[in-house]
Amino acid sequence: xxxxxxxxxxxxxxxxxxxxxxxxxxxxxxxxxxxxxxxxxxxxxxxxxxxxxxxxxxxxxxxxxxxxxxxxxxxxxxxxxxxxxxxxxxxxxxxxxxxxxxxxxxxxxxxxxxxxxxxxxxxxxxxxxxxxxxxxxxxxxxxxxxxxxxxxxxxxxxxxxxxxxxxxxxxxxxxxxxxxxxxxxxxxxx
Amino acid sequence: xxxxxxxxxxxxxxxxxxxxxxxxxxxxxxxxxxxxxxxxxxxxxxxxxxxxxxxxxxxxxxxxxxxxxxxxxxxxxxxxxxxxxxxxxxxxxxxxxxxxxxxxxxxxxxxxxxxxxxxxxxxxxxxxxxxxxxxxxxxxxxxxxxxxxxxxxxxxxxxxxxxxxxxxxxxxxxxxxxxxxxxxxxxxxx
Numbered sequence: 001x002x003x004x005x006x007x008x009x010x011x012x013x014x015x016x017x018x019x020x021x022x023x024x025x026x027x028x029x030x031x032x033x034x035x036x037x038x039x040x041x042x043x044x045x046x047x048x049x050x051x052x053x054x055x056x057x058x059x060x061x062x063x064x065x066x067x068x069x070x071x072x073x074x075x076x077x078x079x080x081x082x083x084x085x086x087x088x089x090x091x092x093x094x095x096x097x098x099x100x101x102x103x104x105x106x107x108x109x110x111x112x113x114x115x116x117x118x119x120x121x122x123x124x125x126x127x128x129x130x131x132x133x134x135x136x137x138x139x140x141x142x143x144x145x146x147x148x149x150x151x152x153x154x155x156x157x158x159x160x161x162x163x164x165x166x167x168x169x170x171x172x173x174x175x176x177x178x179x180x181x182x183x184x185x186x187x188x189x190x
Numbered sequence: 191x192x193x194x195x196x197x198x199x200x201x202x203x204x205x206x207x208x209x210x211x212x213x214x215x216x217x218x219x220x221x222x223x224x225x226x227x228x229x230x231x232x233x234x235x236x237x238x239x240x241x242x243x244x245x246x247x248x249x250x251x252x253x254x255x256x257x258x259x260x261x262x263x264x265x266x267x268x269x270x271x272x273x274x275x276x277x278x279x280x281x282x283x284x285x286x287x288x289x290x291x292x293x294x295x296x297x298x299x300x301x302x303x304x305x306x307x308x309x310x311x312x313x314x315x316x317x318x319x320x321x322x323x324x325x326x327x328x329x330x331x332x333x334x335x336x337x338x339x340x341x342x343x344x345x346x347x348x349x350x351x352x353x354x355x356x357x358x359x360x361x362x363x364x365x366x367x368x369x370x371x372x373x374x375x376x377x378x379x380x
Binding site (some may be wrong): 026109146148154157 | 205214215216217218219295298299300301302331332335336338339340341342343344345346347348363364366367370371373
């Protein structure tokens, strides 16, 4: 028989999933723990059992994504050529975007979430390293502009409309546009 | 002597300017009329004298921009060739972005502001017509993807970091990247 006790192990994840959806829909500042409780049909105390604040919930939401972003940046930074560094950062970022379609736009564009992210991880967040990597293929002043447009464009495009594309199709489309922006050659099929 | 009465004619504009800055910094949902009053060092009643709600303030803020966007779309739609339609939409949009660096990211990415915008102007907001115009240069499925990345990239890139570039320089840089994304030829200098 399914009881509250049986459900407990995954209820934390349910809160996280609903939080991402509401942050995306209403912005971080516009989402309260009460709204998350209402959306799940539970009491606010049930949310408090796992998360004592909206900030703690956002921290839990972004933890895995921050780890993946850090790993991608570190792997990209040790590639041997400028082209390989930019290509590795681009493909890794697109993978993160595709697998976190609702969350990435919140982290890139939601000012409340960005402020908290910087408070948690210091003012030197990942943006500078990510942009520097993406700009590798063009050392001139336009390299940095292209990198910024690529990050904003790839993160923001999926948020502009509901996007129910298959992961592989979306990944391939974003990769094609990302390479076009950055001036990266399409690798020959192996 | 400078008095409150002398200042009155432009105080409405001061509220609008401060509102844009706070919407950009804290998101629309995270900005209260009280915060706008505090930022200007006036009473909340002084804000209420001009705007009875955050929503009314946003409406005043975006009015001129919506008019400019509508005019750009209508002009672009009557251009004779697909290339000219895309090029006209791109240059017009970039001009709006450059002249409204703080406000455009709020309108494109802030979910609270977007919801209000749709409530005011109907679910058929400008996005669809804008995307269709930008996609003119590539009738295949990638045309729409490129258009979305262009809108998000051009609107979002300036918000990712403080950007103090001169208007003409920024316009030229965004135009170069925008044409690259959409596959538009750079016009020969006249």
